[in-house]
Amino acid sequence: MIESLSLILEDTQGERREARAARVAVQINGRDLWLEPDGQGGLTIYAESFEDEAETPVLGLRPQAVNQFGLALSLEPVEEDHEHGPDCGCGHDH
Secondary structure, three states: OOOOEEEEEEOOOOOEEEEEEOOEEEEEOOEEEEEEEOOOOOEEEEEOOOOOOOEEEEEEEEEEEOOEEEEEEEEEEOOOOOOOOOOOOOOOOO
């Protein structure tokens, strides 16, 4: 079971730094795109939801075999005032 992510950060000069994190966000077009382990050997990817949105897109990525991954896309209802985290206990896949 993967509980944290091993990260490799590379700057524009090609120098690398390694780090570990429970979850990571990348900002794209003003929205946070979160990556976190799903607790089953896979990776869950989901976008931050905005106030006027009723659902959050969630993409699950799981290894299937050597050089193969399974993808699952779902839309989950947005819960007001809920902050997702590695220990939020909300019952969602992320």
